[in-house]
Amino acid sequence: MRLKKSLFRKRRKKESLFKYIMSVSHLWLGLLSSIVVFVVCLSGAMYSFKTQISELLNYDVVFNTEANHSNWVKPETIKINFLKEKKQVTRMIYPSDFSRNVMVFFHDLEEDFDGHYYVHPSTGDIVGSNAQSTGAFFDLMRSIHKNLLLGKIGNHLVGISILIFVVLLISGLILWFPSNKKQWKKGFQIKWSAKLPRVIYDLHNTLGFYTFLLLLFISITGLYVSYAWVKSAVVVSLGGQPVLNASNADAMKSELSNVFASFLEESMDNQVEKEKQQVDVSLNQLIEDSNRRLPYKAITTIQLPTDDNPHYQITKVKQESIFSAVVPDHVKYGKDGQFKKLILFSDQSIADQFMEVSLPLHTGEILGLSGIILYFVVTMIACSMPVTGILIWVRKL
Amino acid sequence: MKKLVILLMATTLFFSCSEEKGRRGIDFDKLKGQLQLTEDQVAKYDAIVTKSEEERKQQFEEMKASGKMNRKGFMKIMKTSFKKQEEELQAFLSEEQQVLVHEFMKRNMPGQSDYSDELKAEVIQTLALDSAQTVKYKAVNQAFTKAYRDAHDHYHGNGEAANMYWNQFNEDRKAALQKIFTVEQYAQYLELIKKESYRGQNERG
Numbered sequence: 001m002r003l004k005k006s007l008f009r010k011r012r013k014k015e016s017l018f019k020y021i022m023s024v025s026h027l028w029l030g031l032l033s034s035i036v037v038f039v040v041c042l043s044g045a046m047y048s049f050k051t052q053i054s055e056l057l058n059y060d061v062v063f064n065t066e067a068n069h070s071n072w073v074k075p076e077t078i079k080i081n082f083l084k085e086k087k088q089v090t091r092m093i094y095p096s097d098f099s100r101n102v103m104v105f106f107h108d109l110e111e112d113f114d115g116h117y118y119v120h121p122s123t124g125d126i127v128g129s130n131a132q133s134t135g136a137f138f139d140l141m142r143s144i145h146k147n148l149l150l151g152k153i154g155n156h157l158v159g160i161s162i163l164i165f166v167v168l169l170i171s172g173l174i175l176w177f178p179s180n181k182k183q184w185k186k187g188f189q190i191k192w193s194a195k196l197p198r199v200i201y202d203l204h205n206t207l208g209f210y211t212f213l214l215l216l217f218i219s220i221t222g223l224y225v226s227y228a229w230v231k232s233a234v235v236v237s238l239g240g241q242p243v244l245n246a247s248n249a250d251a252m253k254s255e256l257s258n259v260f261a262s263f264l265e266e267s268m269d270n271q272v273e274k275e276k277q278q279v280d281v282s283l284n285q286l287i288e289d290s291n292r293r294l295p296y297k298a299i300t301t302i303q304l305p306t307d308d309n310p311h312y313q314i315t316k317v318k319q320e321s322i323f324s325a326v327v328p329d330h331v332k333y334g335k336d337g338q339f340k341k342l343i344l345f346s347d348q349s350i351a352d353q354f355m356e357v358s359l360p361l362h363t364g365e366i367l368g369l370s371g372i373i374l375y376f377v378v379t380m381i382a383c384s385m386p387v388t389g390i391l392i393w394v395r396k397l
Numbered sequence: 398m399k400k401l402v403i404l405l406m407a408t409t410l411f412f413s414c415s416e417e418k419g420r421r422g423i424d425f426d427k428l429k430g431q432l433q434l435t436e437d438q439v440a441k442y443d444a445i446v447t448k449s450e451e452e453r454k455q456q457f458e459e460m461k462a463s464g465k466m467n468r469k470g471f472m473k474i475m476k477t478s479f480k481k482q483e484e485e486l487q488a489f490l491s492e493e494q495q496v497l498v499h500e501f502m503k504r505n506m507p508g509q510s511d512y513s514d515e516l517k518a519e520v521i522q523t524l525a526l527d528s529a530q531t532v533k534y535k536a537v538n539q540a541f542t543k544a545y546r547d548a549h550d551h552y553h554g555n556g557e558a559a560n561m562y563w564n565q566f567n568e569d570r571k572a573a574l575q576k577i578f579t580v581e582q583y584a585q586y587l588e589l590i591k592k593e594s595y596r597g598q599n600e601r602g
Binding site for chain 2: 232241246253264270
């Protein structure tokens, strides 16, 4: 009976109809989505540290603990050393400083498998490979975060719950707005000296206010990944191409044909490149050339030609900007080492840039480790919202 | 209130204990239903399917344990294992059943959204493409695959949109091939691709 009264409570005397609707809908929607929001936030917060935990578990091979350093080991040296062991290097990742080892991916020519090793940044000696795998645990976290291990139904459950969460954030902010000047102060502070129910209320109210913007952003970027219509709306609002559907198929035909034409040009070039004789290209010279074209401190990836892609590609991820983790520039070379193309992140359209960084925007990786920590804290606060919300409601029952 | 707490706990337990269903790869139960196997064949069929699944599972475990888990390696294990399994199945099946198995596996091979390599090779042979045409034909197919994969961000999780992108890029592919082939070759090409007209129809996105 009390439960029914609480769920269908009457409007209070001085309460406006708008606030009454917001308050009741906040309760209903909160109860409806509480478990899913809690699980999704918790699993998301856990997953955000995947790289860091994996690196910590493999600390001895990932990080270079020696204090004295001379020069960087040349990529050509690494390539030759690996080839002596019948391992063909496919990719190398040079860190931005000597605190980490160089990661080298290879194809074993004798046993026919792909693998990786870390090598010392100065000597080029093999240090080892990731022995401790965290893959299974984090795969589980990701699946829970995306679909609660319930496949397609889970995807929709998560999507709907996050949509509800967005509504809750907005209705929560409306409910947070103090009705008079005296109450303004209360909205910004947690009164730790008060009794427990008041502290719980403050935790819900005040922390909700402080995290509102970031949680709204994380939720929307999450919905962007889950729902085509959200993605389409965001991409179109940034001036990009909408998702193809029955109503826009004719209008988008020529645009998609242009996309195909550009890929065809690239594929033709690839085929011509494949036909070319393999010549000995100095990776050291390619690195020097790319550093002249992109003269900044960066994490540098050297991609060697493969059966599918007969080009050398050097990718640099700038470490000087605020968006340290994921803003890449590329330099492309032919099979003969001739410069082909410089592809700058800043030259892409805003919509393409957004698409490229949408996942790091959702995970906080866009801001590096500090971003991940910030997102973790905010997500844990989001995790506490259903708990404190239910406690507030239960007390009122 | 007590009821509500129990309900919340039960729901939490349901969410945390449910396992994601649905196997990756080829549905051999479905294939079995289509083959009209004899009793003797059923026993052999089940034994091969079980053995192959266990082998694949073991290979994946080994790959995981070695820290060399990657999509390329995963697909390689799947494809090699399915091909081997097909050969083993063919050994005790009738000619009619053999065709059914081959077509089913070709149709459901994981990671195969474009026409099969078998059909592409048949196009080169039947149309008697010269070396320049062959290079261009391969480039056009590569452009199709790249354009379709590049659009993945747009159609991800949306089967209907994936289907539309596939068809749109396939039209672009046809237009490009029309410029490379002679009129007769192009007509032959259109006939040949009818064999795999199901491609692009049920993309999952």
